[in-house]
Amino acid sequence: MPITSIHSSLAQRSGELLEVLSSNNQKIRQLAAKAFGMLAPLNDKASGSINKLRSFIESAGPSPPAALSAQYQGSIASLAGFTSRSMLYGKLGNSEVHVKFLNDRFLAALDAGDAAIRDSAIDAVNQLWSVGLSFPGSLDEFDRILGALFKLGEANNEKAIRAIGRLAIPAAADRETGREQSTFMDLVLNQLFKLFEVKRTEVHFATGEALASVVARWDSDAVQLGLDIQPQGAGESEIIAILRKRPEKIAAVLEKLINDCKTTKPSLLKASGIWLFCIIQYCSHLPEVQARLRECQVAFMRLLTGRDELVQETASRGLGLVYERGDESLKGDLVKDLVASFTGSKTQLKVDDDTELFDAGALPTGEGKSVTSYKDIISLANEVGDQSLVYKFMALATNAATWTARSAFGRFGLSNILSEADLDPKIYPKLFRYRFDPNSNVRRSMDDIWKAVVKDSSATIEAHFDAIMTDLLKSILDGKEWRVREASCAAIADLIYGQQFTKYEKYYTDIWRVTLRVIDDQKASVRAAALKLCMGLSKSLVTQLQEHNSSGSAKAMITQVLPFLLSDKGVENSVDEVKVMAITTVLDVVKHGGDTLKPFIPTIIIHFLGLLSTIEPQQINYHYQRVSEEDREGLDKLRSSAATRSPLFECITNCLRFADEAVLKELAPQLVQTIKSALGLQTKVGCSEVLSTLALRHSILMPPYNGLFLKAMETQVLDRNNEVNRAYAKSAAYLLRTASSETRERFTSKLTVLYMGAEEDARRQKVADAVLAIAKVSPDAFNDLESRLLPFAYLGKHDTDEYVSEAFEEVWSQHAGGSHTVKRFVPEITEFIIKALDTSKWALQHGGALAIASMVTALSSAAGKDGQFGEAELKTIWPVLDKALALKTFKGKEKLITAYPLFVRHGKKLWANDKAVATQTKKIAVREAKRNNDDYRPFAFKALGRFASARGDLDMYKEVAGLVSDYLSPDVKETQSDTERKTTQAALKAVLNAYSREKMRSDPAAIMQDIVATMEESRLALKAARDAWFAGSVEILAEAGAAGTSLPTSVHEVEARKWFALLLADEADVILESQRLDRAKALGAAIKAARQGVFGPAKELESVLADMRTKVIEMASAERSLDVQKALRNAAD
Template sequence: MGPLILNGIVKLLDGYTNSESDSVARSTRTFSFQAIGLLAQRLPQLFRDKIEMATRLFHALKVESQSLRFIIQEATNSLAAAYMGASAAVLTELESLLLNNCQVEESEVRFCALRWATSVFDSQHCPSRFICMLGAADSSGPAHSVVHDECAITIVVAYGVLTVFICTNSGVEPIGYEEIGALWTNAGQIISQNLDHRYPKLGEMLDYILKQQPKLLDSYEMREQKLLFPSKMYVAMIKFLLKCFESELVQNSSLGRSSEFLSSVERMCLLLEHAMAFEGSVELHSTTSKALVTIGSYLPEMVSSHFASRISWLKHLLSHVDMDTRESVARLLGIASSSLLVTASSDLIRELVSLFSGTNKRFEVQHGALCATGFVTADCVSRSPSIQEELLQNTLKCLVDVVNSESATLASISMQALGHIGLSGSLPSLVCDSSSVSILELLNEKLSKLLSGDDNKAVQKIVISIGHMCVKETSASNMKIALDLIFSLCRSKVEDILFAAGEALSFIWGGVPVTADVILKTNYTSLSMTSNFLMGDMKLSLSKYSSDEKNVVSEDCHMVVRDTISKKLFDALLYSSRKEERCAGTVWLLSLTMYCGDHPTIQQMLPEIQEAFSFLLGEQNELTQELASQGMSIVYDLGDTSMKKNLVDALVTTLTGSGKRKRAIKLVEDSEVFQEGTIGESLSGGKLSTYKELCNLANEMGQPDLIYKFMDLANYQASLNSKRGAAFGFSKIAKQAGDALQPHLRLLIPRLVRYQYDPDKNVQDAMAHIWKSLVADPKRTIDENLDYIFDDLLVQCGSRLWRSREAACLALADIIQGRKFDQVGKHLKKIWLVAFRAMDDIKETVRTAGDKLCRAITSLTIRLCDVSLTEAPDASQSMDIVLPFLLAEGILSKVDSIRKASIGVVMKLAKGAGIALRPHLSDLVCCMLESLSSLEDQGLNYVELHAANVGIQTEKLENLRLSIAKGSPMWETLDLCINVVDGKSLELLVPRLSNLVRSGVGLNTRVGVATFINLLVQKVVVGIRPYSNMLLRSLFPVVKEEKSTAAKRAFAGALAIVLKHSTPSQAQKLIEDTAALHTGDRNAQISCVYLLKSYSSIASDVLSGYNTVIIPVIFTSRCGYIFI
């Protein structure tokens, strides 16, 4: 069926024209191309043996109208998958097809050609890689293709749609947007993680490129010639060839000596020389020159001999407009000079010196010559025989003159050159007027000025060069000058300068993981740039520069230097009263620990280093704090088992707040206690941050002891900072510590849970990071430690620190969600208590957290007490815990928000609790009845007292108040209580009601209790008879004594309904007592009338047996004109 459908589609395409005006033809062709794409996905074997359909679709992309090209493009991309695994002959034909279409005018065609090249062929297929290189130069039209060969990832953008493909051994597959985010760094570069990628052999890739452009084999210099490929294509090509080169070296190191491989490298060098043509872009020249240095770092002898005959060409490139290119060419010149005779090298040095010593020189010429002088002279000094002493003296003098006379930029380059020479050997003293003076003595004053200047990049280069100059220095006086210059930067606020100074100190200390050859003959920049202080693994980033060669230095001199550095750090900087000095000390101590960690002296100092980093965790400065935590992690890696255990214990005590600072900072007047703006301004509007300013404020306010409160606050802030800093260091150690952390988990986990809700976002992030590092299964961990977590949070809800209270409330609100009674039952009452306290907190944010906790515990309580959602025994126990507390502490609270919340919860509990409510009916009913008055708006009482003065009828006002009360949640709850009353609950309820009849206060309460008795009797009917006597004795006096008409009427109604279900003897006595009231005062007579009226309307069957008693009273009352 498939072949028949395909033939039909082909005939349809051949039978219709591509006219834009023919809508039928256009629709038919649209559906036909879509059908081809679907067939390719369903039946790829229909297309795999021939390329006719591929040819047809690529042709259609060129000739069809613009409206159809997107459809054809989708079909073409779908067809590509059909040719994966095709025969060699078919793939060869496809190579030609793609090569012919990858540079046509139509952007859609170029896009599809690149897509096919990356989809059909694997990453070792040279022609498809060449097509990708061509695509890298395509920057016009709606289709823009870029190949980033460093990571073997192809990015294709067509019509605004981004598609990313990862090259694998079997081909190239598209990845999703989530994965794109993991591959794209902030700098806009693409990185590849954990990709098992294979590259073609260097020789094979070069053979194909040279086949496409044979002129690359021309051996003459190409500096003035035109480029043979576009610049962007060259850049992609060079990066890919470098990967092929490095991959082949890694696979078999012996290949580095094989003639075949060396021949390929020679041809690659020719290609790179062609890439340096004049019309090439700056990016191309920079990439090319760095590539040559990279090759030279692996094959120094071959590259040296290759470029020894091209010295003049390299010298010409020293004046290039790009700084990176000039520096790379200077390195190449230093590598090439190792193959020159000493006399030739000496002539080269003289020529280079003349280039930067003259006046009115271009900056580029001077810069290139200075760089090259350093690399070439360093190479000559390290050789035997070396250059003449006179030439070396003259070269050094010229470099010193540049430092003294030129701008900061050129001075820093000249210092770099001196540093590179110093790496190869101790710098000799300069002979001046028959006396010798060391270079650092001559430059001391000038360097001091340069280091205090504003050119940060120049300062960095100078300070690192000072470190390089001292690597093989043997003079104690020179070492002292160098250290004084470096230590003068201790108050710098520029991070990069501090890192550079730390690197310089590391070179002076000794034991850095790089050698002179690594610095001089590779693309190495600096230890600070190569390693990543805060993000990466330092050891991993420096591993490619490691070498078995060791720097030979004078140990006696350097022992004194190490002692000087240690004293400066530990006695002056790390515990200084100035925060910028503490920051500098932290950077430098971290640098020494990172770069010289394997040095015996550092190993001996690890306990002292750990203590310093622990102290610095409490710094307000984020850089200091983060570097200190990084230092803790490095100390853990370097330490032995005992050291690791002590470090884990120290971090745990810091996180749990049980540790104390072993060392304090001595405060002086300008010591910053708080960051500016932290605690507002002084009375005069000035800032409040230093110790002096705080003391002045305390004196101005007439409270000198206030300074102690400020210090207490500062200590708390430091404690908080320490926890955050410890978290950063701890997260790096947690995964390595393993079993060592197990004894501490019970203490750590509750605090980690709470700190993740800290008001400080930085603390949250730090603790969340350590939580992820420490806890593999958060849900299980929380469940296993739930009681400890509850205990900690409940205690912290009452902390004197608002941060702790707020965090604990928020944590509790999250932790309790979804819990069962057996998990939270023992803590339920305490949670309600802390929620109410938080709702009444003095701090607004704590009150907000308390409201959130109240909502969470309300939801949990309602679920636990609902018999339809929780088992009856658990629901009953929950009710036993919560309801009494709410009635005693919540509804009776003086805080409005707590009362409202409590009433809302009680009403919801009554709705869902069912029979679980019965044991608590007496308490609940009485509380609700009393609340009818106690929670009433007090304004209504005021109005009633003054009703007569403003002409308002008291009775109407009372009716209004009662109407409002009957619409309240309390009355709604009372209605719910009526529904669950049974005989057993009456035993407790009726006596409480009887007592409330006598003692209840407030109109709403008194009318409410009467109405409730009325409803209760209607519900239980004859069940009330055992209690009728009690109710009759309490209700009758109240009717007689009540002054409020509404209340008197309500109590009379309640008494009448009880009468209806009382015994005959009780009824007789009540009616006789009622009749006797007509002989009393007017109030008694009115009470008599109300009662008789209620009896007649509610208990007429009982009253009818006592007409002889009642009728005379009625008749007499009528004659007395008592009407109601």
Template sequence: MAAEASSPAAAVAAAAGQSDAEREEALDRMLTRLALAEDSRLAPVLTRVLPYAITSLASPAASVRKLVMEILSHINKRVKHRPEISLPMLDLWRIYTESTSSTIVRNFCIVYIEMAFERLLREEKGSIAPDLLINISNVPEQHQGIILRLVVKAIGECNAHKVDDATASKYQSISGSNDGLVFSDFCFQTILYQTPPQGIGCPAGLSVVQSERVTGKLPLKGDTLVSRKLGILNVIEAMQLAPEIVYPLYLAAASDSQESVTKRGEELLKRKASAVNLEDSNLVKRLFTLFNGTASAENIPAEQKVTPAHSSLRVRLMGVFCRSIAAANAFPYTLQCIFGCIYAYQFSLGTHLLFEEALTHLLGDQNDLTQDLASQGMSIVYELGDASMKEQLVHALVNTLSGAATKKRAVKLMEDSEVFQEGTIGKNPTGGKLSTYKELCSLANEMGQPDLIYKFMDLANYQAAINSKRGAAFGFSKIAKQAGEALQPHLHTLIPRLVRYQYDPDKNIQDSMGHIWKLIVTDPKKTIDEHYDIIVEDLLVQSGSRLWRSREASCLALADIIQCRRYSQVYKHLRKIWITTFRAMDDIKETVRNAGDTLCRAVSSLTVRLCDVSLTSPSDAKETMNIVLPYLLSEGVLSKVSSVQKASISLVMKLAKGAGPALKPHLSELVSCMLECLSRTAGIQTEKLESLRIAVAKDSPMWETLDICLKVVDKESLDLLVPRLAQMVKSAVGLNTRVGVASFITLLVQKVMVDIKPYVATLLRVLYSAVLEEKSSAAKRAFASSCAAVLKYASPSQAQKLIEDTASLHLGEKNAQLSAAVLVKAYLSNAADVLGGYNAVVIPVIFASRFDDDKDLSALYGELWEDIPSNERVTLQLYLPEIISLLCDCMSSSSWAGKRKSAKAIKKLCDALGESLSVHQNNILKSLLKELPGRFWEGKDAILDALSSLCSSCHAAITAEDSGMPCVILNAVCLACSRKSKLYREAAFSCLQQVITAFKDPGFFNIVFPMLYEVSNRSVICKTRGSSSLAASSSTEQDESDGASVSLDKVLNCVASCITIAFPQDIINQRKNILEIILNSLSPKESWQSIDFPLADRKGAKFAGELAELSESVKSEQAKAFLKQCMSILKDLENPTGVAMEMD
């Protein structure tokens, strides 16, 4: 296909002879090929497609043009964000320069030429750029600007430092032509271009059209503009143009704002333009146009009017005019120049602005004299300025005072630049001074913290800001009287700042601002009232400033202006003021904290007054309370900052005292907060809290507040208060808080009494659970006391359930039993009338638990038993059925501890009631006999003790009810005597003796004596074996010996009891065995225990006294009986002289 020839040029040439159909078919194939081409292979495809497509735009066929637009659109999307994809720059330029190309083709060509040029390498740009200038004078003006910008951009990138000979020769080729003049004129405009301030307006020396021609779409800035200007100067030098052409350009370059451009312009001005003819009329006319501009010309459109050159260039031009006769004779340019210098208002305004900026900078100087002179200069500038100038000056000073000034004077720091006055921040570690920038940098490096220099500079800026405000005050005071009405629009901005600055830590600023305040404010009270809201808002904002002096001044100012204010003035700011107060009280700087304390006292006084119903209307007091109290409780009382917490607690107490009914909506939050605070505040001891159920601690602010809350509690407030207390019982932490919650509930119930009934179920449930879960004994007692207080107002069903649940706890672990004891003790103390109806449930538990293995529990239940008002025997007889039922249940439980406790209780019951227990002996006996068989467990001997006591007390009833029962009991005990446990067997023999003695059945002799004889012989044999065995005998043999042996005393006691009840014939029949047992007991192998008294102590009187003392101290009744017998024997043995006989 012709359209896809080997070269782009051939393709374009072939396209000229194609028909529209052929062209359309070729474009369609090209579009498909473009779509299928990968990005990495797109550049070669574009080299063939793009020139052909653009030349095809010359076709009149709409279908062809539509296909071309599709191709171009596709190309744009593909290459837009891929700058590495090149475009056929030379082919496009060739099409553009062909005389046969139509306008539409050239228009599209220039677009893609610009795009292709940007994608060239830097060397290619530098080589191609001169070629683009050929015939530039004949190019349309719009295309001319694009091409010239491309050339100048290439010059800036490639020729900023030098121009090689090949490139220089290309530029020289257009020197004498119109193309050279067009290029040099564009270069002159680029040299004149300066970035306008804030990017708005037309640069000096140019028109709007010229400025846009130079910049294109975006303004030129920074290094890009400098490099282009330097490149232009190098190229213009290489072109070797006439001095009259390049003189204005070099003159503009020598007046540039950039130092590098200025130096290069000065150099070229001296070397290349020193021979310029200043009498050339065309040159003089160009220079006057540059000086005056064409702004006053009426026949020129506004966008083409050229503005006058900038000040430094005009100064140079004035020097040139003074050396030129042609310039002096150039009328009317000379006259226009003179009058422009005298009456140019724009120039005068600019001068005033420069004066103002310089004087404002000097107002911030550290020296007082400099500030004073600068302020006088400001006054003079103000007098000389027009109305607009005066307004602008006042506005600038107000902005400086208010901290809103945005324009800052840039200062370049050199090594010897003084940042601080000497001595301001002390000396360096070696004793040297610290004032210059170099010294500060050295110190930061020596300390190993290079970033410290930024903190130094921040400190310097801070000090400069302070000086600026003080200096602005100097200047403002000079013009305040003259300004008059001009200040009125700024008062709403100025007054808040002046109020704050009057409390500034710097005395000089205070005095200066106070002086301004007196000058502009005639009635301070009225002024503050009118601007009260904006003053307070400003102070609140500044109280959070990063500058400590602003925070301090704001707090002091707030403390002053809020005094004696009404609710309508402060209600919208009150919460923010409290936030500011607490933040200041926790500030990092001490002086700010002190100011925060001052503010706290002021706002506390204000809040107390506004919440006091005797000083403020009830509605306002209520609204104030709604604003302040929730914040104090959530952020103040519970704060971790000690000063904030103490101040909040004190204030809450004061508010509660004066609030009256206004306190009711906040009772639940207030009470819970005060209770939680008990564990957060030091000074509340546990010992004190344990007594809070009786009386509140008078030295505790929290409890004083709670006492006030109790006084205002009514039936309606319980709806919110009781659920909150119930929640605290479950979730409160800290011993003080938990005891406090319990104590408060007790006091609350005592206060509201029957009104608590709707909440009894809730309170009993949580309090009962709290007693069970509480680890602390103090808190457990407190919750139990509360539970008892609530119990007084419980319904019968509620009371019954609670007491039954409490009684059932004695079957649980130690904590449950302890909880039951604490609860019952509380019921006896606080709800005895309610508990009296359930004694049948409680008293059996108390009696049984007295015999618990745990000494603490047994002692606690013993105290409860002692608290029962009736006699022990009467109480036991009154509730005997319930006690017997409980003991039998415990005996049949799976708990060994429960069995042990029940057995001990049965023994005590038998000892206390004796034969009165006969009615219930059958149930008890069955329970005891049922437990004797089976495995052995520790403490099982208590069952034997209980059985022996039962038999001793109720033997007659047992025999009467069932004559065979004694034998059953005897057999059970005899079986126990054969167990391996030594202690258990000894208890069994003791029980056997008492059973024999109790029933006195002669038939027991023949049943028991053979067993006793056998046990006696076995015991003697074991002891004989034990005495002859070696020390290295095995542990197994020793265990067997222990298992077989038993105390011979126990056996002898049983034998004696058997002989006492036996028939004589039975004794005679067993006389041999009886004598053997007696002989065994008298055997030398049987040890006899005795106490050896010194001879001097064997005096009857002294010995009798010791026995009497010992008799009083021992608890065992049997021991007491033996001691009394000894004392009686001693008395009988005394001789007539009263001296006791000696005993061998």
């Protein structure tokens, strides 16, 4: 099908595109409007669609609501596209009607607040101006439009800037305005030139495009690229053919831009470069531009020295564009200029007061100010009275400009131009050195040039190796600029890297000589580069060792090099750079030196242990002094870990691989002395790691030295730094593996002495660390010493300090863990407890008391509920327990008093046959219950009740009831504190446990009467201790029911009803479900006891039982809990 038929077919459907104009997707709206503009002019029936567009636009008004905004934008764009393309198709028709309509909308949109509406109106009128339509009818209207667009352009609106350029396309723009012989076009150009102050780069490119549109109109690619149809008829002849370039304006604009590229004003310089680039980009095919490409080239070359990277990039890309669009002669000139700039050393600077010569902050003068401009240089020179500063600063600025220009070569494509030139071989040494310039821009640029110029890098270096090396050595010695010296060092390091030694053997001495000369250069970066080169040289030395390790020359090299490097001129040098170089070299030599190192191993190890504490950054120590103790712990772990993982310690480890008897004989006394004198954490941790490594890798050699090292460890495990003491503890544990029995006994005995003599918690913590280390690291040694260490750990795990307790708990769990182990070591544990109780330190006394309590509990668990302790155990434990209970109350003593009834219950063999002991046990129970400590009292009361229960030979009911009566009295508060509530519960439990079991078996009625009487007087206490009352009732009633033949023959109806009533005393109160369930069980126990005859013959208590069952059934009916209902019904049944 012919293309015209396709157009015709599509044009007939152009009206369908109007449905898409309301889309919220801007891209879809724009495409639809563009398609409509291209097709509708070809549709003879498009008038309906056009009328529809105009009607909608008119109805929406100049400021359409948000709901209609999208459709309004699409409609404006569609109508403008239709009008402009109608002109290009040559179908002029009544375009003036639409033009005026759109122009009115545009003028209204300029005043509107909606940016989207305004931008759509600008796009619409932009299309009209491009085809010569809608030029303002008056100067005032022109000023209004130009002013509004310029204001938007200053606000970074690129559409407005491009519209300013299109405003000058119509022929009417060439008319005189009547103002100082200027045309409308001149006014447009003036406004565009004012935009140089805008900082945004995209705005400058939009301005450059607008300038191209003004001076070349449809001859400019900027305008041509917007053409999306083929102009026809009048559209071709009356628009495209007429609205052509303006030669005189092209020349004038080029002249201005070329001159402005010489300015010293940074913002104008940047803008002029970009605008000139745009003119060439869009108009380089025009003769007027071609004729001045050489001048443009010079302007861009000048811009290469700019300090702004964007200016450099613009200049570089501009030169590339000139090279691309120019003829052969121009290309040759450009190559010559670039090579001259590359190899030359002089750059002419044109400056005035505001010329920016240095980056802000590069040359600070104090008070937040810095030298940046020529004016600042003059002011500084006048201030200090030294006019020579002007020349010094300008020399710096000139040098900076030279390197700035060079740095732009590779970064922005100029290397492609240089690659086409025939270069003198003498350039290779310079180019090779430039590749290592300290300035990253220069370095990157030179790399790009090298890759472009040198096709085979390896071959080129091979061919010019001697020339390059000679130039570099000379540059290090004679280079006046620090950057030349630094680059030369880096270049030599790269040049010899990977080369065979024979390649640079004749230069080796000279390289060392010149490198050492600049290793203390006044410029830090030069020193760093020289140091790096030294490291490379040391690697070459290592390579020789690897290849010829056992040769006489290798041994001679080590013999000469190591003493020097380990002296104060090497690893202990005050110059950090030299120190690092020496350390690094020693590390490499040790790594590959092999057996030839043996004579130097002790010296290397001792020196490097000392160095461990000197290499830590000062910032860490600064922060360490200012953080909390908890944070210091974490920081110490990191510091110690860093020390043992550092290259220095790796070197020490490598040395230890070659340790033998001769080495250890010399090393041991030096190492002990270092351990004693070390101050830094890293050195101490390093010493501990050396000991551990020796114990693990050279255990056969260690027995003669274990005693010496462990003697030193006796004090080092107490180091005030936790990380250090743990490290030494681990080392001591490793040493114990191969230590003799005598040495083991002495060391562990010393630990127990240190623990017992500790004046503070910290020392006991460190002893705990040591014991824990033995338990983990040397389990066999621990097992050999378990008769001392396990009892010791048992005492320690009850220490009042949490850290100590946890550490010893871990020891105990790992090597014992059960109550039978306690039974096995009762004498030994007791011995340690006695020592703790005999000290004057409260912490140890309390720990001993807790230990005896725990031991009694463990023995009780091992004996079972009704078992008895052995006589030997009882005689061993009793005096210690008596002494511990005599201590004043302390935090944790409740554990001791809780364990006391257990001892009485399982110790019948002791007190049953010894009246004094029996009397003392009762005295202790009563004494502890009378202690005036609110927190301790509940436990003492409970223990008193359990004691009375355990002592079946005593009837302590009245004594106990009287002792706790104050806490069961009727005036007890209904609302109690937690401690008061616990005391009341304990008091009630004590009373309910204190009855005589023998009397219960012989006369249960009397016991029941006593208890009922006491409970009657303690009704309020029953509310505070419901759980104890309900549970105690079940136990007492059950035991009374088991009395059998001793049950009463007479009726005790009153007691039965009272007991039942006491259980129901809080029936009206809201209590927990669990408590209601316990009460139901207690009621069931009461009914069962009545049936069993606890309150007299059951037959005579039928009415009581009936009342009880009736009440219980009534409660079950009202109860909402199914479990409680079930319990109540079971009680009734």
